Amino acid sequence: MNDLDRIGATFDLLPIPAALVIAADGDVSIQMANRPFRQAGLGSANGASPLISLIATRITKFVQSDSLREDFPWQFGDAVDCRYYQVTLARLTRNAEGRCLVTLIDQTSELRTEHNLRREMMTDSLTGLANRAGFSDHLEALIDDTTQQARYAVLIVDLDRFSRVNACLGSMAGDELLITVARRLKGILRAHDVLARTGGDEFGILLTLEDGPGDADHVARRIQGALGTPFQLSDFEIRVACSIGIAFGSSQVDDAEELIRHAQFAVRRSKTSGRAEAYQTQAFDIAREQFGMETALRRALDRGQLRLSFQPICDLATGQIVCFESLARWADDDGTEYSPCDFIPVAEESGLIVPLGRWAIEEAVRTLAGWDARAGGNCRVKLAVNLSAIQLQRDSIAPVVERALTGNGLDGSRLTLELTESALVTDPDRIAGIMHALKGLGTTLAMDDFGTGYSNLAYLQKLPIDILKIDRSFVTGMLADRDKIAIVRAILSLAQALGMQTTAEGIETNELAQTLAALGCTYGQGFVYARPLEADAAYSLLEARRN
Numbered sequence: 001m002n003d004l005d006r007i008g009a010t011f012d013l014l015p016i017p018a019a020l021v022i023a024a025d026g027d028v029s030i031q032m033a034n035r036p037f038r039q040a041g042l043g044s045a046n047g048a049s050p051l052i053s054l055i056a057t058r059i060t061k062f063v064q065s066d067s068l069r070e071d072f073p074w075q076f077g078d079a080v081d082c083r084y085y086q087v088t089l090a091r092l093t094r095n096a097e098g099r100c101l102v103t104l105i106d107q108t109s110e111l112r113t114e115h116n117l118r119r120e121m122m123t124d125s126l127t128g129l130a131n132r133a134g135f136s137d138h139l140e141a142l143i144d145d146t147t148q149q150a151r152y153a154v155l156i157v158d159l160d161r162f163s164r165v166n167a168c169l170g171s172m173a174g175d176e177l178l179i180t181v182a183r184r185l186k187g188i189l190r191a192h193d194v195l196a197r198t199g200g201d202e203f204g205i206l207l208t209l210e211d212g213p214g215d216a217d218h219v220a221r222r223i224q225g226a227l228g229t230p231f232q233l234s235d236f237e238i239r240v241a242c243s244i245g246i247a248f249g250s251s252q253v254d255d256a257e258e259l260i261r262h263a264q265f266a267v268r269r270s271k272t273s274g275r276a277e278a279y280q281t282q283a284f285d286i287a288r289e290q291f292g293m294e295t296a297l298r299r300a301l302d303r304g305q306l307r308l309s310f311q312p313i314c315d316l317a318t319g320q321i322v323c324f325e326s327l328a329r330w331a332d333d334d335g336t337e338y339s340p341c342d343f344i345p346v347a348e349e350s351g352l353i354v355p356l357g358r359w360a361i362e363e364a365v366r367t368l369a370g371w372d373a374r375a376g377g378n379c380r381v382k383l384a385v386n387l388s389a390i391q392l393q394r395d396s397i398a399p400v401v402e403r404a405l406t407g408n409g410l411d412g413s414r415l416t417l418e419l420t421e422s423a424l425v426t427d428p429d430r431i432a433g434i435m436h437a438l439k440g441l442g443t444t445l446a447m448d449d450f451g452t453g454y455s456n457l458a459y460l461q462k463l464p465i466d467i468l469k470i471d472r473s474f475v476t477g478m479l480a481d482r483d484k485i486a487i488v489r490a491i492l493s494l495a496q497a498l499g500m501q502t503t504a505e506g507i508e509t510n511e512l513a514q515t516l517a518a519l520g521c522t523y524g525q526g527f528v529y530a531r532p533l534e535a536d537a538a539y540s541l542l543e544a545r546r547n
Contacts, residue, residue, distance in 0.1 A: 012035050014103070017042055018101065018104070019032065019033040019037050020092075020102075026060075030046070030049055032045055040083075040106075050076065058089075063099070063100050068090065073085070073086055082108075084107045084108045084111045085104040085106055086107055087104050088105075089102055090103070129196050129203075135206065136256045136257060137256075138194045143253075143254055152209055153215070153249060154259050155220065155244060156204055156205075156264050158199075158201065158244075158245075158267045159181065159240055160243060160271070161241070165238060177233060177238065184227065188222045190208075193205060194206035204260065204263075207219055213278075216278075217246075217276065220244045243270035245276075246263060246278040247262035247263035247266060247278070266278060300330055301352065301356060301359065305330065306328060307329050308326045308360065309329050309532035309534055310534075311325050311327060312525070312538070313325060316517035317517060317522075321541070321542055322382065323416060324384065324538055325384040330343055348388055348389075357387065361400055361404050365383070367383065368408075368410060378414075382413075382444065383414070384416035386418045387418065388423075389420060392431055392434055398441065401415070402441055415443045415444070417444070417445055418469065432463055444466045445466050446465070446468070446469055447467070449471040450468045450471060460498065461498060469503045469505055470488060470503065474487050474491075475506040488516070488519065501523065502521050503522065504516045508526050
C-alpha cells in the first residue's frame with residue numbers, strides 16, 4: 001500500500017477539514033478531501049475550491065521550498081458570515097512530488113468571542129460610545145498613521161457642576177443627562193470624528209483637522225452652543241456649562257495617553273478662563289515643577305528642614321518692638337532657598353498646609369517660650385502666626401493652638417493669629433465660630449492684607465477681630481499718591497469706629513512711619529525696622545532695643 005492509499009484509509013476519520021493537494025505545471029488542485037472539508041464548503045476532489053483559488057500561490061511556494069510545515073490565518077466568507085481558520089500546510093514526505101496536506105482549524109467562535117469581549121472593554125456601557133481605552137486605541141492608530149502628519153487634535157469636554165445633578169436629582173437623572181449630552185455632541189461632529197466618554201462627566205473628541213487648528217476652535221464653539229440649550233430632566237430645566245481643553249497632534253508627541261493628559265491639563269485652565277483653552281507647554285512645565293516642589297516639601301516636613309524667621313512689628317508712637325511675625329522659610333539639602341510665594345500655594349493646593357500650619361504654630365510658641373527662658377521671665381513681646389484659609393477649613397485650629405500653648409506653658413495673650421479676608425468668604429459662619437473659639441483662648445486676632453479681599457462689613461463688625469493689617473500695596477508709595485492716602489485714612493477711620501487697632505505693612509522710611517503715626521495708625525512693620533531675622537538674631541534685636 002502506497003502513501004496515498006494509507007492516507008485515504010484514514011482521511012475521513014479526521015475531525016477537522018483536510019485536503020490533499022498537488023501543485024504541478026503551475027496548477028493547484030485537490031487530489032483528496034475529507035467530509036468536514038466538503039461540508040464546510042471548501043471544495044472537493046476534482047471540483048472548484050474557494051480555498052485553493054485563494055491560497056494557490058502560497059501552496060505553490062510551499063511545495064517548492066524545503067519547509068516541512070507552514071501555519072497562517074485565513075478567513076472565508078463575507079463580513080456578515082465570515083469564518084476564521086488557522087491553516088496548516090504540511091509535507092507528507094520529503095519526496096512528495098508537489099503534494100502537501102492542508103488542514104484547517106475553525107477559530108471563528110474564539111475570535112468572535114474575543115472580538116465581542118474587546119468591544120465591550122472598549123465601549124462605555126451607558127452611552128455606547130468608546131471609553132477611555134477605546135479612545136486611546138483610536139488615537140494611537142492615528143498617531144501611527146504617517147499620512148496624517150499630525151493633522152489632528154484631541155478635545156476634552158468636562159461638564160461643569162455635574163455632581164450637583166447627581167446629588168439633587170439622583171444618579172438616574174445624571175445618566176439621562178450624560179446620554180443626552182452624548183447625542184448632542186455626536187450630532188455636531190463629522191462622521192469620521194471620534195467621540196468617547198473618557199470619564200464620569202468627561203467626553204473626548206478625536207478631531208481631524210482639514211483646514212488647520214481653526215477647526216478645533218470652530219468645533220469648541222459648536223459644542224458650547226449645543227450644550228447651551230437647556231436639558232429637560234424630570235420637572236427641571238437644566239443648563240449645562242462645560243470646560244474644553246484642546247491638545248494638537250505633534251510629531252514630538254507619539255504617546256496617546258500623553259496627548260490626552262495635555263488636553264485634560266488645558267481643561268483646568270478653561271475652568272478658570274471660562275473659554276476653550278489650548279494646551280501650552282510652558283503651563284504644563286510649571287505644573288510639573290509644582291508637583292516636584294510638593295514632593296520635596298513633603299520630604300522637608302518629614303525631615304524637619306523648615307524653619308521660622310521673625311520680622312518685628314513696632315509701636316509707631318514709641319518705636320518699641322511689641323510683636324514679631326513668624327514667617328516660614330525653607331532651604332533644601334543643597335542650600336537652595338524657596339520663596340514662600342512659591343511653596344505656600346503648593347502647600348495649600350496639596351493639603352500640606354495642614355501639617356505645615358501645625359508645625360508653624362508649635363514652633364512659634366516653642367520659640368517664644370525659649371525667649372522667655374532666656375529673659376528670665378516674660379520677654380514682653382508677642383509672636384504672630386499666619387493662618388491659611390485652607391488650613392481653617394480642613395483643620396481643628398483651636399485645639400491645635402490650645403495644645404501648643406499648654407505644652408509650652410504660655411498664656412494665649414502672647415499669641416497673635418493672622419488670617420486673610422479670603423478665609424471669611426469661604427464659609428463665614430464656620431470661620432466665625434473658629435475665631436470665637438480662638439478668642440476664648442485669649443489670643444489676639446488680626447485680619448491680614450485688609451483692603452485686598454471682599455470682606456462683608458457686617459461680618460467684620462460681628463467678628464472678634466482686634467487688629468486690621470493694612471496691605472503693603474496701599475502703604476508703599478503712599479506719600480506720593482493721594483488715592484492711597486485716602487484709602488489708608490478710610491481704613492484707619494473704620495478701625496477706630498470698630499474699636500480695632502491697626503498695623504501698616506511695608507514701611508520702608510522713617511518719614512512714612514511718622515506720617516502713619518500722625519494719621520492714627522497703631523503699629524508698623526517693614527524693612528525700616530528690620531528684615532525677617534533668624535530666631536537668635538530676632539531675640540538679640542529685642543534685647544538691643546530695650547537697652
